[in-house]
Every structure is written in structure tokens, then in C-alpha cells.
Amino acid sequence: DQQVKQNSPSLSVQEGRISILNCDYTNSMFDYFLWYKKYPAEGPTFLISISSIKDKNEDGRFTVFLNKSAKHLSLHIVPSQPGDSAVYFCAASFSNSGYALNFGKGTSLLVTP
Amino acid sequence: ETGVTQSPTHLIKTRGQQVTLRCSSQSGHNTVSWYQQALGQGPQFIFQYYREEENGRGNFPPRFSGLQFPNYSSELNVNALELDDSALYLCASSQKLAGGIQLRDTQYFGPGTRLTVL
Numbered sequence: 001d002q003q004v005k006q007n008s009p010s011l012s013v014q015e016g017r018i019s020i021l022n023c024d025y026t027n028s029m030f031d032y033f034l035w036y037k038k039y040p041a042e043g044p045t046f047l048i049s050i051s052s053i054k055d056k057n058e059d060g061r062f063t064v065f066l067n068k069s070a071k072h073l074s075l076h077i078v079p080s081q082p083g084d085s086a087v088y089f090c091a092a093s094f095s096n097s098g099y100a101l102n103f104g105k106g107t108s109l110l111v112t113p
Numbered sequence: 114e115t116g117v118t119q120s121p122t123h124l125i126k127t128r129g130q131q132v133t134l135r136c137s138s139q140s141g142h143n144t145v146s147w148y149q150q151a152l153g154q155g156p157q158f159i160f161q162y163y164r165e166e167e168n169g170r171g172n173f174p175p176r177f178s179g180l181q182f183p184n185y186s187s188e189l190n191v192n193a194l195e196l197d198d199s200a201l202y203l204c205a206s207s208q209k210l211a212g213g214i215q216l217r218d219t220q221y222f223g224p225g226t227r228l229t230v231l
Contacts, residue, residue: 043225089155104155
């Protein structure tokens with residue numbers, strides 16, 4: 001069963017606007033969350049992460065928000081750029097099995113000029 | 114610093130055959146994890162190797178096995194291939210610190226091997 005869910009398979013945003021990618025999880029034991037970005041023919045690349053003790057983490061244009069009560073996290077990209085067009089995966093892990101990442105199915109983001 | 118490399122890039126096998134996929138970890142990394150990404154799905158954790166031993170396993174049958182070598186490179190072996198084994202196989206390397214602690218941000222993925230089972 002899918003413990004990490006990304007319910008939007010695709011998202012299209014205009015350049016300069018905000019992109020919001022959403023992720024829900026079902027297992028309350030997850031305590032660390034990550035976003036990976038994947039271009040075609042390349043492996044996923046780590047983007048940003050957040051521990052369950054925080055509700056926000058920011059890195060340049062990328063911000064991840066965590067709502068533990070709703071078991072929901074989101075990735076905000078501001079401003080969006082055409083180079084951000086890629087598949088974004090949300091992943092989660094337990095503290096005592098930090099190596100095993102549980103991924104969602106991904107959201108394909110297209111940023112149009 | 115060299116990144117994670119995987120070989121071959123693509124592979125076609127028939128049902129019932131056996132396959133070996135290879136991964137070279139990033140320079141300085143001592144841990145390798147393998148993931149299976151089926152079409153339209155996210156990557157699924159198969160297992161991890163640390164100090165040449167399996168160090169955790171996902172929900173995959175025993176016909177999925179692996180090895181890690183003294184230079185930290187790794188192999189994924191799949192026996193008795195089934196049609197559903199067709200997928201992109203990703204390898205990720207990372208560095209476990211003293212005491213086996215792994216920084217969870219630091220898994221670096223290779224480009225993957227696309228396996229097609231006919």
C-alpha cells in the first residue's frame with residue numbers, strides 16, 4: 001500500500017509564478033521528509049528536506065511546509081523557472097531506518113515561459 | 114569527485130532468465146541502496162548494503178539479492194525474471210558515519226538501469 005501519496009500527476013505553471021506541489025502520507029511514524037527532483041535519463045537529485053520537529057524549511061527559492069496533524073507536506077517554488085520543469089518526488093523515512101526512503105509516485109511540473 | 118554510475122544503461126531479458134546490474138558508488142561513500150521504479154510509480158526500496166552485508170530490506174522476494182565489494186561497488190541480482198520485474202533500477206550511494214549513522218539527505222542516485230523482461 002502506498003504510504004506516501006502525490007495525488008497530482010502533473011502541474012503546469014507560468015514562469016515567475018509560484019509552484020505548489022503537494023504530498024500526503026499515511027504513516028504517523030515517518031519523521032523525516034524529503035523532496036527529490038528528477039530529469040529524464042538522470043537519477044533523482046535531492047532538493048530539500050524537513051524533520052518532523054519543524055513545520056517549515058527554506059532553501060533559496062524552495063520552501064517545504066509540514067502539517068503533521070494533517071499528514072501533509074508541500075513544496076513551494078518561488079519564482080518558478082523553466083529549468084524547474086522536472087518530476088518531483090516526495091519521500092519519507094523513519095528515524096530508525098533512515099536509509100529506506102518511501103517515495104510517492106511523483107508530480108511532473110512544467111514551467112512555461 | 115565521481116558520481117554514482119550504473120551499468121548497463123538498458124537491458125532486455127526474457128522471463129525466467131537471471132540478470133546482474135552493477136553500481137559504482139560515489140567516491141568516499143560506503144553504503145549502497147537499490148530501488149525499483151516501475152512505470153508511473155515512485156522508487157521502491159529493495160535493500161541496502163553496508164560493510165559488504167545486507168543492512169535492511171524492503172518488500173521484495175529472495176530472488177532479489179545483492180553483493181557489495183570491498184571498493185563499495187555493488188551488484189543487484191534478480192533470478193527467475195518475471196514480466197513485472199520490468200522497471201528502472203536505481204542505485205543510491207551514501208556515507209554512514211561512525212556508529213552506522215547515516216545522514217538522510219545524502220543519498221546520491223545514479224541514472225538507473227532500464228530492465229525490460231519479455
